[in-house]
Amino acid sequence: MIGNVLVGVRTRQWAAWCLGLLACITAPIAAAADCPGHPDALGTSRTLVVDPKAHPRIGTMQYAETLPLRDHEVVLTFDDGPLPHNSNQILEILASQCVKATFFTVGRMARDYPEGVRKLREAGHSIGTHTQNHPLGFDKFSVERAKPEIDDGIASVTAALGDGGGLDPFFRMPGLRRAPAVEDYLASLGIQIWSADFLADDWRHVPASRVYELAMKRLEAKGKGILLLHDIQARTVAALPRILHELKARGYRIVHVVPATQEQPAAPSEPPQWQLHPPSETVAISHWPKIPNFVFAGAGTLPAPSLSDSGWHDGQLVPLAEPFDRGSRRARGVPLPRQAPWPRQSPLALGNAAIALPVPAQSVFEIQEKPRAATQAVTPSSRRAERTLTREADGPANLVSAEAGASRRTTPGRLNLRGARQAGAAQMAARGTRLAAGVGRGLLRR
Numbered sequence: 001m002i003g004n005v006l007v008g009v010r011t012r013q014w015a016a017w018c019l020g021l022l023a024c025i026t027a028p029i030a031a032a033a034d035c036p037g038h039p040d041a042l043g044t045s046r047t048l049v050v051d052p053k054a055h056p057r058i059g060t061m062q063y064a065e066t067l068p069l070r071d072h073e074v075v076l077t078f079d080d081g082p083l084p085h086n087s088n089q090i091l092e093i094l095a096s097q098c099v100k101a102t103f104f105t106v107g108r109m110a111r112d113y114p115e116g117v118r119k120l121r122e123a124g125h126s127i128g129t130h131t132q133n134h135p136l137g138f139d140k141f142s143v144e145r146a147k148p149e150i151d152d153g154i155a156s157v158t159a160a161l162g163d164g165g166g167l168d169p170f171f172r173m174p175g176l177r178r179a180p181a182v183e184d185y186l187a188s189l190g191i192q193i194w195s196a197d198f199l200a201d202d203w204r205h206v207p208a209s210r211v212y213e214l215a216m217k218r219l220e221a222k223g224k225g226i227l228l229l230h231d232i233q234a235r236t237v238a239a240l241p242r243i244l245h246e247l248k249a250r251g252y253r254i255v256h257v258v259p260a261t262q263e264q265p266a267a268p269s270e271p272p273q274w275q276l277h278p279p280s281e282t283v284a285i286s287h288w289p290k291i292p293n294f295v296f297a298g299a300g301t302l303p304a305p306s307l308s309d310s311g312w313h314d315g316q317l318v319p320l321a322e323p324f325d326r327g328s329r330r331a332r333g334v335p336l337p338r339q340a341p342w343p344r345q346s347p348l349a350l351g352n353a354a355i356a357l358p359v360p361a362q363s364v365f366e367i368q369e370k371p372r373a374a375t376q377a378v379t380p381s382s383r384r385a386e387r388t389l390t391r392e393a394d395g396p397a398n399l400v401s402a403e404a405g406a407s408r409r410t411t412p413g414r415l416n417l418r419g420a421r422q423a424g425a426a427q428m429a430a431r432g433t434r435l436a437a438g439v440g441r442g443l444l445r446r
């Protein structure tokens with residue numbers, strides 16, 4: 001693929017450059033000049049290789065983890081295509097800026113317009129799936145009902161791609177309607193579920209200018225992340241050039257995400273990198289010193305107090321061997337034991353001391369409200385985000401009533417996806433045949 005070749009060239013150049021600089025510790029950032037004929041293009045700054053099995057659910061709108069992006073890095077995603085006119089325009093805009101994105105294609109759309117899926121592959125974009133018919137209320141689906149939607153969607157997109165492969169183990173829930181059992185099923189297939197870090201409401205009846213404003217405003221609020229857009233929407237086509245221009249102007253960089261393969265292992269990362277804002281940056285509590293461990297030296301040598309130390313009746317205590325059965329004691333004429341043999345607390349003679357003491361300042365009892373744990377902050381906002389998504393009706397309405405009768409087809413495994421792009425079409429076809437595996441037998445497993 002052109003994109004991978006470019007990345008390979010960039011990596012070699014960077015490695016050579018790094019040899020002369022001991023302080024070179026960060027990955028390369030491609031210059032916009034890498035986009036032939038478009039010297040001012042936004043470009044794609046780097047390719048991020050991820051392991052779907054190690055991080056099966058990403059996107060802070062719904063999950064604890066998101067892609068390990070650096071500040072000002074953005075991943076563009078487009079759902080619901082391909083739709084000939086609008087999706088092709090989206091592809092042209094992205095190509096003009098040499099931007100690589102991830103597309104979550106609908107099986108039925110791929111079946112109706114397979115050429116649109118192949119165009120994604122030819123342009124070097126990543127390709128995930130988004131069910132066969134984009135049903136509403138996917139979170140209410142049982143696994144048995146969700147499986148054919150997922151499997152048929154994968155089969156349709158795979159069929160559209162043909163022997164060349166190119167489907168990546170990425171999936172997005174229609175309307176972001178998730179259900180734990182469905183998530184588990186996708187994880188069993190080795191497929192990574194992509195939520196998002198922010199939306200631009202481009203499926204709603206808003207002008208393109210509003211899509212642009214929301215995209216930039218929400219990106220600025222988070223500083224980085226996965227943006228969810230729809231390549232089937234005309235307003236998205238209208239807003240995208242301005243969004244890309246503004247990303248460039250404000251110093252944002254595009255990251256292209258691909259799944260790990262045997263030839264291309266996942267980039268090493270640490271767990272905190274998979275959080276949008278690691279707790280160490282924002283949680284004040286993490287900076288409090290720990291309670292010191294006290295050392296009790298010689299505790300065993302202290303003498304046990306003798307009863308006479310209490311100074312109560314010369315140490316004469318009521319023997320406790322007999323149970324405190326007051327009723328039977330009374331019946332037998334046995335005197336009741338005294339009340340607890342401890343000296344009573346005498347009221348303190350305060351005198352005028354209270355008047356002399358200063359009244360505590362009100363500030364002493366102030367409760368600090370600002371510092372909140374980041375984990376607490378994420379959860380409510382995530383729930384709010386999910387609630388707003390209940391209205392997400394992305395995708396054409398006619399998809400909902402579509403039949404789910406697509407036959408299951410054999411599908412090349414993920415191994416041949418990226419590898420084949422590098423190895424050539426002939427090798428690809430051979431490996432695709434060899435690695436063909438049914439949906440229910442570990443589709444896309446690496």
Ligand SMILES: [Zn+2]
Pocket residue numbers: 079080130134173174175394395
């Ligand atoms: Zn959708």
